[in-house]
Amino acid sequence: MQNDWLYIGLFLVIGIIVPIVPLVFSALxxxxxxxxxxxxxxxxxxxxxxESWIQFKSQYYVFALVFLVFDVETVFLFPWALSINQLxxxxxxxxxxxxxxxxxxxxxxxxxxxxxxx
Amino acid sequence: xxxxNDPINFIADWLRGLLTSRGMTTGLSTxxxxxxxxxxxxxxxxxxxxxxxxxxRKVVARFQDRLGPNRIGPFGLIQPFADxxxxxxxxxxxxxxxxxxxYNMAPVLAMASVILLWAILPLASKIYGVDLNxxxxxxxxxxxxxxxxxIMAGWSSNNKYALLGAFRMVANMISYExxxxxxxxxxxxxxxxxxxxxxxxxxxxxxxxxxxxxGMMIFLISAIAELGRAPFxxxxxxxxxxxxxxxxxxxxxxxxxxxxxxxxxxxxxGFVAMxxxxxxxxxxxxxxLPFLQAPLVSALIFLAKAMVxxxxxxxxxxSMPRIRIDxxxxxxxxxxTPLSLVVLCVTAIASKLLSGSPTxxxxxxxxxxxxxxxxxxxxxxxxxxxxxxxxxEHLTSPSSPLVRHGSE
Amino acid sequence: xxxDQIIFLISAVLILVSxxxxxxxxxxxxxxxxxxxxxxxxxxxxxxxNASFLAVVQxxxxxxxxxxxxxxxxxxxxxxxxxxxxxxxxxxxxxxxxGVLILAGLAYLILGQPDVSRTAPAIPAGVDTLRALxxxxxxxxxxxxxxxxxxxxxxxxxxxxxxxxxxRRS
Amino acid sequence: MILAAALFCIGLFGxxxxxxxxxILLGIELMLNAVNINLVAFWRYLDPxxxxxxxxxxxxFATAAAEVAVGLALIISVYRxxxxxxxxxxxxxxx
Numbered sequence: 001m002q003n004d005w006l007y008i009g010l011f012l013v014i015g016i017i018v019p020i021v022p023l024v025f026s027a028l029x030x031x032x033x034x035x036x037x038x039x040x041x042x043x044x045x046x047x048x049x050x051e052s053w054i055q056f057k058s059q060y061y062v063f064a065l066v067f068l069v070f071d072v073e074t075v076f077l078f079p080w081a082l083s084i085n086q087l088x089x090x091x092x093x094x095x096x097x098x099x100x101x102x103x104x105x106x107x108x109x110x111x112x113x114x115x116x117x118x
Numbered sequence: 119x120x121x122x123n124d125p126i127n128f129i130a131d132w133l134r135g136l137l138t139s140r141g142m143t144t145g146l147s148t149x150x151x152x153x154x155x156x157x158x159x160x161x162x163x164x165x166x167x168x169x170x171x172x173x174x175r176k177v178v179a180r181f182q183d184r185l186g187p188n189r190i191g192p193f194g195l196i197q198p199f200a201d202x203x204x205x206x207x208x209x210x211x212x213x214x215x216x217x218x219x220x221y222n223m224a225p226v227l228a229m230a231s232v233i234l235l236w237a238i239l240p241l242a243s244k245i246y247g248v249d250l251n252x253x254x255x256x257x258x259x260x261x262x263x264x265x266x267x268x269i270m271a272g273w274s275s276n277n278k279y280a281l282l283g284a285f286r287m288v289a290n291m292i293s294y295e296x297x298x299x300x301x302x303x304x305x306x307x308x309x310x311x312x313x314x315x316x317x318x319x320x321x322x323x324x325x326x327x328x329x330x331x332x333g334m335m336i337f338l339i340s341a342i343a344e345l346g347r348a349p350f351x352x353x354x355x356x357x358x359x360x361x362x363x364x365x366x367x368x369x370x371x372x373x374x375x376x377x378x379x380x381x382x383x384x385x386x387x388g389f390v391a392m393x394x395x396x397x398x399x400x401x402x403x404x405x406x407l408p409f410l411q412a413p414l415v416s417a418l419i420f421l422a423k424a425m426v427x428x429x430x431x432x433x434x435x436x437s438m439p440r441i442r443i444d445x446x447x448x449x450x451x452x453x454x455t456p457l458s459l460v461v462l463c464v465t466a467i468a469s470k471l472l473s474g475s476p477t478x479x480x481x482x483x484x485x486x487x488x489x490x491x492x493x494x495x496x497x498x499x500x501x502x503x504x505x506x507x508x509x510x511e512h513l514t515s516p517s518s519p520l521v522r523h524g525s526e
Numbered sequence: 527x528x529x530d531q532i533i534f535l536i537s538a539v540l541i542l543v544s545x546x547x548x549x550x551x552x553x554x555x556x557x558x559x560x561x562x563x564x565x566x567x568x569x570x571x572x573x574x575x576n577a578s579f580l581a582v583v584q585x586x587x588x589x590x591x592x593x594x595x596x597x598x599x600x601x602x603x604x605x606x607x608x609x610x611x612x613x614x615x616x617x618x619x620x621x622x623x624x625g626v627l628i629l630a631g632l633a634y635l636i637l638g639q640p641d642v643s644r645t646a647p648a649i650p651a652g653v654d655t656l657r658a659l660x661x662x663x664x665x666x667x668x669x670x671x672x673x674x675x676x677x678x679x680x681x682x683x684x685x686x687x688x689x690x691x692x693x694r695r696s
Numbered sequence: 697m698i699l700a701a702a703l704f705c706i707g708l709f710g711x712x713x714x715x716x717x718x719x720i721l722l723g724i725e726l727m728l729n730a731v732n733i734n735l736v737a738f739w740r741y742l743d744p745x746x747x748x749x750x751x752x753x754x755x756x757f758a759t760a761a762a763e764v765a766v767g768l769a770l771i772i773s774v775y776r777x778x779x780x781x782x783x784x785x786x787x788x789x790x791x
Contacts, residue, residue, distance in 0.1 A: 009533070009570070011234060014157065018164070019229035023222070060289055061772060062688060063447065064598045065765050067292040068591040069684040070455070072761045074299040075583050076676060076754070078255060081306045081466070094674065096463050101677040103459055105684040110452060112688065255582040262590030266562065269597050273555060285601075292594065545706040545726050554718060561722055568729050575736050580753055584732075587757055592725065592764050599718055599768040625709035632704075676758045683762030687769035 066109055073102045166384065224271035229378040231263035235385045254302050257389065258295070261344060264382070265291050293450045294343035297336050300458040304333040304465050333465070334390070336458045341386045342431055343450070345379065387427030457495055464491060534574055541567035558596040562589050704730035717771045721764065728760040 080095045235257065265288055272284020544563035551557050565588040572581035704727050735753045 009573075011236075012230070015230040015233040016226060018233060019226045023226070060285055060601075061595075061598050061768070063289050063293055064591070064595050065687050065769070066451070066684065067296060068595055068761055068765055069680050070296045071299070071591045072587055072680060072758050073677070074296070074303065075255075075587055076673070076758070077303055077462075078306065079579070080673075081303045092466050095466060098674060098677045099459055099463060101674075101681050102684075103456065105681045106451070106455065108685055109688050255579070255586060259582055259585040259590070262586055265594060266589060269594065270559070273597070273601075288594065295590075542706070548706075548722055548726065557719060557722055561725065564726065565729065568733060571733060572736055575739075580732075580736060583754070583757060587761060588729075592761060595764060595768055596718065596722065599771060622709055625706070628708065676755055679758060679762055683765050687765040690766070690769040690773050 062109070066106070069102065069105060073099070166381070224267050224274060225378075227263060227267035227270065231260045231267060232378045232382045232385060234260045234263070235382075235389075254306055258299050258302065261291075261295055261298075264344075265295075290446060291344055293447055294340040294454075297450065297454040297458040298340035298344055300455070300462050301333045301337040301340070303462055307462075307465055333458075333461055336454060336461070338390055338430070340450075340454065341390065342434060343446075345383050345386060345431070383431050384424060384428045387429075387431055388424035390427040453495075453499075457491075461491060534571070537567045537570040537574070540564075541571070554600045555597065558593060558600055561596065562593045565589055565593065717774075718768070721767050721771070724767075725760065725764065728756065728763075732756050 076098065077095065080098070268284050268287050268291070272287075541564050544560045544567060547560040548557050548564060551560060565584065569581045569584040569588075572584055706726060708723070708727060732753050735756065739753070
């Protein structure tokens with residue numbers, strides 16, 4: 001099996017155990033006196049008003065969307081970046097075409113004024 | 119194989135011999151071997167983390183020309199330990215209504231995503247976790263885990279400010295991940311491989327920073343933004359949203375977030391060093407001074423460079439004012455991403471055309487190309503600035519009753 | 527039982543359990559988080575199948591972007607503050623039955639295949655699959671057209687989604 | 697492959713039995729992943745030299761991403777207008 005991935009897998013397992021150790025340790029050591037006052041969420045003094053799952057502007061969604069598209073684009077570009085030396089000039093131009101199409105998308109969102117954060 | 123120039127493999131073989139002699143299957147012994155290797159690496163990382171806490175406070179003090187902690191022990195070296203003990207002792211309060219599982223998982227994930235980065239960090243030509251051939255993408259994946267842990271923290275602590283802070287932070291991290299990934303592409307093109315070791319070897323002749331200074335600049339800026347350090351740290355901004363998504367975490371959980379962030383900053387310092395400043399190579403001096411080859415020494419070189427990178431991050435942190443969220447995001451999408459894409463295309467074309475030529479020619483041309491791009495962008499910005507100002511004058515001048523349009 | 531199989535089984539169980547949880551949990555955000563666990567299992571699976579590029583891409587694209595998008599969407603559309611009441615439709619057992627039937631049919635078909643053996647690992651060619659992937663993706667005779675078509679698809683998705691999401695704002 | 701089939705069926709079950717529109721999208725996402733697993737499995741076991749499998753898998757990634765983006769955008773706009781996303785209330789085509 002891939003030794004590299006075995007290493008990464010093991011690394012992940014230990015990576016998760018390492019933060020847990022102090023947590024468990026502190027759970028044991030720290031005093032446990034939960035009382036409602038202490039547990040009320042910290043609201044700089046004022047009581048929590050309403051539930052905390054408030055709705056908010058769709059601005060966040062647009063940013064996540066543009067990020068998703070560009071993320072997928074960069075993933076497409078990685079193999080292209082790797083094989084750039086073996087291929088004739090045509091491949092490079094092709095990659096540039098790929099990028100320019102998506103930049104057009106970015107310009108569209110920019111024109112539509114969606115990138116402002118009102 | 120004498121111990122000096124190849125410690126890791128030497129120990130590895132010795133251990134393997136020991137284990138297989140006990141009759142374990144080779145597969146199992148490699149697993150145990152990896153296990154020991156990883157534990158050593160992580161312990162080293164954690165020790166470094168504690169040391170970083172001290173360094174941070176000391177260096178910060180120097181910036182603001184006051185003395186750092188020096189009460190406990192020589193130069194306050196024991197101070198970080200005191201902090202840790204304090205954090206462990208403090209009571210962990212989970213807010214009412216918080217969603218237990220996710221609430222406890224978030225700090226663990228935050229720390230785990232940083233530790234994962236250490237798997238591929240090349241300390242020296244021989245000492246490194248594993249030479250993945252997709253190391254660069256692996257780095258982005260660890261970043262994605264970080265974003266996820268922030269969302270979990272923000273959502274689960276059932277606190278409006280935490281949620282708002284978390285989402286602002288996520289929006290910030292997400293939008294800065296794009297230029298970061300694009301500028302990660304540049305070393306991949308230049309070194310024609312994604313494996314970390316390949317990139318460092320390719321830089322023996324000339325550091326990538328000379329080939330694409332702009333790429334390095336953009337990577338540094340987006341890395342700082344990705345870390346949530348000033349000037350992009352609107353999340354922990356005291357004035358605005360209290361403590362962002364950290365609010366509800368007390369005691370050790372907060373300690374994990376804090377330690378994670380510090381280690382993250384140092385690791386990124388290391389990555390900047392590795393990607394653009396030639397990792398552990400000393401600008402090609404390797405060939406003449408054989409002793410530089412020794413892994414332990416090159417590890418020191420790498421750590422020195424990483425420390426310099428970290429110092430720059432800290433220096434920026436404590437001398438730059440905080441940027442407002444909309445400028446922050448607008449800056450990224452309107453300026454950084456297009457610029458990084460342009461630089462990417464230019465590097466691609468240049469590296470393609472000059473693939474045959476000697477390296478110094480490549481370096482020179484690339485450098486010129488980057489300078490030209492930089493000059494162009496300044497030109498465009500000046501133009502935009504001028505137009506903006508003209509619009510301003512036109513509007514504010516008493517003669518025009520026109521209400522100032524644009525985002526109120 | 528070679529180590530491969532053990533890891534394969536573990537990740538298979540992980541994927542199935544978290545997939546089931548995605549479908550069953552009432553709280554929507556939990557469903558999204560279980561989805562992340564399932565996607566992670568799939569990434570481990572890709573790693574086992576030596577498709578290392580795909581494994582990392584899976585983590586970056588799916589968990590990095592799509593899971594985040596889901597959480598954002600869940601956040602944006604939470605009219606009723608807590609998902610009270612059963613999430614599943616009244617007569618939920620019909621789809622369950624349908625699902626099981628289809629599963630049985632597919633399993634029967636798969637096992638019927640002559641050459642399907644549980645572990646028929648073909649040793650991959652020595653070539654660095656990643657670079658081969660790159661050349662295949664871009665070379666004119668290879669898959670150049672889908673490469674560009676994918677970019678147009680992404681552009682269309684971006685424009686459409688942005689237009690729809692924000693609606694008719696000034 | 698049995699695993700992929702099982703995952704596909706779970707996704708299908710999710711799509712059919714969930715009320716919330718977003719949960720249906722989650723189900724679809726599961727089914728897409730099942731397809732991906734099959735693709736890579738075929739690539740790995742049948743002929744790793746030819747790159748068809750992996751390229752196709754990446755294209756599936758792109759389509760899945762695009763699909764989720766547009767789907768969620770629709771849901772949000774429906775939510776803004778009708779302020780409900782429970783599937784059985786959005787069944788009239790022209791409202």
